Amino acid sequence: MDGCWDGRGEDSIIVEKLSVSCGTSRQISHMQLGCCATHCASPLHGKDLLLQSLVDPEETLQLTGHHGDISAVVFGTERSPLLLCSASADYVIVWDVQRCYSKARAGVVPSGTVIGTTLGEVVHLSFSAGDERVAACSGDKVYILSSKIEDTLSVLAGHLSPLTSAEFCPWKPDILVSISEDRTFKVWGLEKDIIYESAVLSASPLLSVFFLVNSRQLVIGSADGQVWSFTFPEDHRCNLVTRLDLHKVIQRHQRKFHQMAPRTVGVTGVTPDAVETIKSVLRICAPPRQLERERANSCVWIGCPDGLFLLDLATSELHKALFLRDYPNLSITMVGSWAVSYGLENTMVFVVTSLFEAQMSVLELSLPGSDTVDNLCQHLDGLSVLPSSGQMDVFSFPGFVSGPLMVGSPLNAQLKKKDPGRRTKTGSDRCGVKEQPLVFHTQVKSSGYLQTPRRTMFSPKTNVQKTTRGSGKTNRNIGTVFSDYPGDIAAPSVPYTSLSTAKHPTPVFCAKYSGDGKQILCGLGDRSILLFKSSFTGTSTVYTGHDKAVTVVSWSHGRQWWLSASEDRTFRIWTGGSSVPVLTMGGEDTFFKPIQAAQFYYLDKFLLVASGPSLHLYLHHLDHTQDDIKRYQQRSGIKLTGHFDMESGTDVTAVSAINDFYSYVVLMCGADRSIQVLDLNTGGVASRLPDAHCRAVHHVAQNEGSMFSSQTPDSYNLFLTSAVTDSVKLWDLRTLRCVRRYENHVNRCHPCTAAFSPCGRFIASGSEDNCAYVYDVRSSSYLHRLQRHADTVLNVTFNPATPELLTGTLDGRLSLFRPGNATDEFSGP
Template sequence: MVDNGNACLEDDKVRIVTEKFALTMTCGTPISHVQLACCTSHCAIPWEGKELRVYSNADPELMPLNLVGHHNTVSALAFGKRWNPLLLCSASEDYVIVWDIEHCYRRDIEGLTATGTVIGTLLGTVQHLSLCPRNEKVAVCSAAKTYILSVEGEEIMSTLTGHLGPVTAAEFCPWALHVLVSISEDRTFKVWDWRTEEILYQSSILSASPLLSLVISEESRRLVTGSANGQVWSFSLPDDHRCRMVTRLDLHKVEQRQLRHISGGPVNQPERQLLRVFPGLFRGEQEDSVEASKPVLRISPCSALPDPRHAQERGVSWFWIGSTDSLYLLDLDTAELRTALYLRDFQNLTISIVGSWAIHQIDQDKTLCLVSSPFESSVALYEVQVPVLEQSDSPGRACSWEEILSVIPSGPLMPESPLNAQLMRKEVPKPPTKPGPDVRVVKDQPLTFHPRIKSSGYTTPPWKSSNKASTQKKSPGLKTTKKIRCIFPDYPEDTMVPISLYNQVSTAQRATPVCCLQYSGDGKRILCGLGNTSALLYKSSLAGTPAVYTGHDCPINSVDWSHDRQWIITSAEDRTARVWPIGNTEPILIMGSDKFSKPVKSAQFYYLDKFLLLSSGSSLHLYLYHLDMVRDDIKRYHQKSQCKLAGKLGMSSGTDITCASAINQFFSYIVLAGGVDRSVEVFDLNVGRVSADIPDAHTRAVHHIAQNQGSMFSTQSLDLYSLFLTSAVTDGMKLWDLRTLSCVRRYEGHMNRCHPCSSAFSPCGRYIATGSEDNCAYIYDVRSCTYLHKLQRHSDTILKVAFNPSKPELLLGTLDGKLQLFRPSNGAALT
């Protein structure tokens, strides 16, 4: 970085975080763990232990409002959710008091003492306060109990007991006011119906450290909680109160992963933005840092985003996380860090180590943070300009910033593109036949027609059918009743999700894993690759005896159909790939181990069956091919089919390819490949090189890539074809957008710890199915991070899933070799 830019960068840092005021108390009463209060117009802090001070955020230089009424040290403060009237609730060991701020200002102007309403007495040391959305009730957390108090008078409406440790926070559900969620040092959370004091849901122990913070988001219908060791959990909060975990992440690991993304990327053009988001990144301060947990002291929703496009695509899933030395902005839908502000890097701030936070976003790009110091009795109010990572700083990196990647081709083939290759077949001329001794040589004679020769056809009358019915004239008023059958009926987009078991079969006598599954393009047949080196061809209903394709010496890695549904290709660990004709169990083309030095991980037809695309080692192999069905009984095993290498592209990092995916149903230049180094690279075969890469797409190597290919029975928006899924062991599934190379969703409700469980898009593009190691299959809505259905009744791990392209059917393949077919619940199910 050049020296003349340091001043500008320092100015940018000052504008990001501005200190509006800082106060130090003379009595020395510690307030490091006191719940502070901040809203759009005011902030409130305990002053000299027993008093309160309310400051105006618009002009902190104005004389603060002093509130006196407590006889003991104030331990918690909270503003109400509504602004008319604006209520402030304060708590100490003696009283819980509600203050009407506007009324208190009027009394202060009149020279009178501001007064509040006592709603609770002698409830103990209060750790947390929360008002309901209507400002009618207050949740008071004291020791292991939670009290529900009325704002209008001193009345305990409910007392909730059930936690085994002190309750650290409690929040009312915004859309169901009778529901309350509480967290505790016993490391669990509970969902209550506070009116009946009944526990609606109780979580298991989530962490080894106490839970410290809680927030409930009305927009995304989820609860988010954080612990003292930096763990963050996001749970759905449905109407049946059966909470499902959506996201779990470690704040420190997410931070380190994001820093690796940035440090490994370009540092010229985005350098200013990176310094804004990660101050000190280029000064080497991370080298001396010691790995430590990041306690989640406060969580607050980021209700207004700087870029409105994110809100349209993903909804509100961004949350502020306040820790001891930094402020983070997390996208919980993708489990990615959007902004990290380290307070130590801003020299103009009074407090760089924080004991407690109060975070409130006031408008589209400004957030107020009221913080306290853990070492001295001081507080400060910071105004934060929201610096959000731009698309150029996403985990994916394009080789050219002017390129826009798209699965749908946006231009013709370039002259040097490997897709222009053609297979030139040599035509062997037939040798001229030599006449033998017994062969009569007939010389050419002029053609002569004779009238007596009937075979000439010139003297016969025109031919007429002898069928009398065909000579009858149709009545002009008669209409034909013949039905015209639609060749490709539309896929029923409004149908129910296939969740009822219709049929199941065992693929082998002994348990063998189902390694791969694929429907034919018309949805009438199923191709299944097994771990016992064979491939099976079933009808779509799984009825009848399957055709068996044998010839590989190792487990099958992949199977694929040609677009015309006349050929199939299989690849295996024996470093071979074989092309088979439908109806014949002998391969028509064998690509042997002389072409590949490592196992063929994937093989498929590509570019509307023009090429064979295979991945082996660190390279993608593009082959032209010609299939010859002519067989000689004497030379039965002589292969007349041929193939020619048209192109070979390697991973930019040189790592081995674990999986690859390309669309064959229409012309597409894009090929996706996952590597052992946890990256995903995007190959553009129009230019014949890697056009983009996503480093560290997962914490483990990607073992499966699924593209949203649709089907010929459904119609989707062109933008949906840019979506693809990646799966990795212990890291769930991620939904990516090829246009931005960014993760847009993350799915973690299923279990995937050691087996390569695959995923698939439905033909309508609305649903995602994935296998799981808890002997269940999960169906997700693309627009939500929590699963819709959990399909059970399985005997072993679900390895492979596939949707029927023509009708709502879901096929599952298990680790013990069973195939299970699911249909919507209104269809006939297997009992």
Template structure:
């Protein structure tokens, strides 16, 4: 993927000097005071030599426009602007190339940058930032505020009056050039100096990096106030990337690492550059995703912005034919044809190399995923556990005595017509001892497709009503399928049933001995289940305060970490310890007043699957439509896809998070709206200190990360809106965060909570969210 197009030996060491590179030309100092311009496509041609500086050149850069191509070079005496095409013509005519002096005696300039219209140039010298006008050939702004020497400066691409500077004082500042005032000043980001800064125009993000390999991504809103979106560490990202590569190549054999490979080196963020976005199908439509490049001392790192993960690393050590082993400075230019041109200077030798990087095969298609989908493509196989059935108990009836055959007319006399009998005073005598028959007709599902959910509605921002449940911790909550009722599992061992407006007195269901850990509505909305830390599960109905089914009595050796109805209410799916259990059940709501202790409902184990030796920490499956897929997360930080049709593990994704996953949420939609079929293959996972990650089941890779909320010690859950456009998640800063599913920056921060927000749920019928705090 790396092609060395040109290698030059210089007369001076250029390890920490800004070099110039664009799609057509590269510029390097020659003899300290001159500039050599090479054509990237025809590197064997004689270079164009530019003379005019009296002192050694310290920085240079090309303009952003391609016609004409400008070069700006700086030394302690002059800052000169060169028109490359005009200089070439003068050289061909036998005349010396001439540039335009736009600044004089500005000191040791270490960094130059053009605005996107090439009408302004920023020059960093010491602690002073100069803004020069090439047309007027004068300094328009002199900005002083940093406490340490400046290292870089960049103009905002969508607003040329905004300039951002970084410094060795470990901060960056956002300047307003019209008023020469500071819009925003960052806090001290690191213990090491900041080296580079990059604007991402599509996302309106600001990215900065330091000498110790730390990268910060900030949102850059219209008010020019920066909010931290995510923080990345090159070394940690590299270790995760190596772990994924070892997993993918494990079957083919992994080469043993040498001692030299295990030596850790510093990874300074020397320069960053953005790449044109590429298109992938996510969220039911085509979405542009972005990469950006980080040039470090040992190679080029390609980072996917949405996931904050490495796509690949192009190491110098993996290409022994290169003339460079360690980089001192980078100048990166990304083209429109998925090719990148980079000019790199050696850290220890006076050598400069022009590299061409081909990215046509870089786009990731999956990290070993099996191409799964929540929608089945074939009916269940004959031996599938999903074909299991349970025998229902028939109501007992008294045996009828045999009737002997009699002639058609067997009465000895014909009954009287009644005219001569005494009149009856009562019309009928009701039967008081008749046995109540159990209805054998299945309850019809009410989940018919509605179209009254506004698909273009905005995310919820204001609270409609608040309710304090007497200082009781709410561990879980869930809306019913019609959005009219809410179940709340509490830490005081009870379950409360509210209406969706949270008005009136709730119905309380008591029976567990320890805090309730999970709840689940049935699809028919006639019953629900609750699981608790007391190793028991109970199924409740609307019409009875006592559970119809109690699963306990040492059936499970460890707490139930997830339980729900599955396969259109046919099964109860739950996990305890390292196993996943699939139970058939039949509810019989009739009661014998004498034998009330005896449970008439039937429950039967249909399948038990142990996908891993590690305990399962979270479980999720779709119940609103038929699906064979069950997702589980294990304490070894892996995500496993279970195919319940075959009763086997379909795929394993190791090290999905840096810590054990405590919540997994699928995009299940709603009966009141519809989404593109591809959207149902998305699911969320949450882990402490590792934010929320969105995964695509078809490729089993992360497609986006959400890290603005605070989640350090409590198991805060997340939810996807019925329209599939928003994500809600709890946070420990007494807020609930709402994200746009296509952006890593949060839309709204829902406040007015008095404690940690543990659980979040969207109403399936109306665009509102419910949040419960601890």
């Protein structure tokens, strides 16, 4: 659980500071009102403007000058001088607030500066950064006005329906974004040029637009509760980052709280209304600067008719929900429009209008200093991939899960070894005949019994220096010099080579690099396994034996063995140079359902095999030697030491565990959309995350790093999950909280996989639009869209030794991508 659904508890407080009746028969429910840290403004009797001080509630000022009913009000972005702009069908007027107060104290009627005349009914106003320009939305046009004098700088026309809002870009004041009832948005240059025009986004009008300054994103909300976030790069070609349905997000988190009912007793805002309320996105704003943190860069407040919702756009998770119905002291519980400003310390000031009456209220939202976005989620102490133990010499970090191995831990299991003192009787022993030397006479010199036994058969010369051809090259017989993985290199983006795995198209269901990055295993839909060199030079080695498609391949830590699993419910362990598997296990008698996952675990000591609702833990002994007589007798052994079931009884869909170092944590995903974290030191479930996706997770991948790169210990607690019709999610094991979503790729029906780069900086994902996508871990927008594929990209995997990305497609092609310039040549056929 990563939200706080309290209504009027101690964590958040909504106080009504002021309530004003506007005294007009005109409907003002959806009117834009003005709000800043010190003042608020609203129409009074239709044509006048009421300026109310929030510092001193008794200090008010009535401004006159409009001949028609006021339709929009907004404050400037600068505090000195503080400007206020109001619009009606006849005039657009800018008021200097301090000067108006000074004139009123001197007995002079305050006046403003008319900057626009007869523009029609203005529904929205906005100031540019620095308050140099004013954008006025009237009909299907945006009028760009000077805030100093009456001067129309430009008229932006292009929408097919009336506009609803327009905002200047905070970091580029000459760029403006407008939204309309035609359900599109446009990016304008102030010289009447359309820089970018979107397609139709929704079936309902777009109502609100907001710029996220920290992440350089554009956020748009619609009348039917849809929220979009787009990148806003230098060329202003906006790419979709996130799309979510606010109503579904709220429902999903309500279900989480109901599943944790004993812990949510007395918490308001959990029980849904008997009458469903449309979650129209009336207003979008950012949290106060005092609460900004690295994770808060993607958080926004969403103002809806029934309340406020703090939403993290990077994860599509709800941090806080404040329903106005939970505050009986408020005079307005259904809102028509929101206006926002940031007060002192950790407060936010909202001006709201009633949906049914001509009434305006000022609300103050107070968030305690400790209630940052980071603290709004629940932290689960003790979960970590890296354990602390005396035997964990490679990674011994204090404070991690489980500590040393427990006495009753399943990981202490051992295979029983044969007693070396016991010798198998030979045929001569069974017959009672004692074996004797061929020569019995000890005095015969030819027998050799009088000579000292020879103990050294061969003594190699060790003082001879070998010569190599060329200087600086490593001799292949001596070894290979490994270099560190470059941590500052760009992500793979340029196609390098490509090949077809079979004569006829067949899916590449799985692909895996060996730990040293020199070999590649591929499991194909035609029941074969291919072993390539990572350079794709030479011919591949083909291994056959499975009766159905090979869906899983896995390397051992020592790279001597590798494993394959198939839909025929068997898994096999192989070794290089032999076409016969060292170990074959499974079948209909052993596994009643296909094997969903299989891998080596705990530095090759165990095997993890998932089938049906259970995860099986096996000890194994591998022996690749063969008896000349009993050539087909399997000399390897395997023993079941434990099994772990899904708590809900559903089938296991994906499993992940790290084999490159000792770790007790195993991630097990189920068909019920949940993720279970197993602690194999204790042999139980450490934690469970329900409703991780909207569909069952079909792939889970941990940040394993590689032997060529080093990362911080906390980085190993990150893992990825993928689900059909859903995005790729990045999770933090320490909190079991989704920290980011990646959803630019297309995944509607095929189980596309995702993978971490060895440096931990990049994420790759397959896609059904014949592309692979490379993301930066810190950003939800993609870095590269890798094309050159003719079919769906099912699998992606990074080379652990060099910056390379391998992709496998539905039609059986493998493609290799490397960093470089777009002018690099493509060497594929």
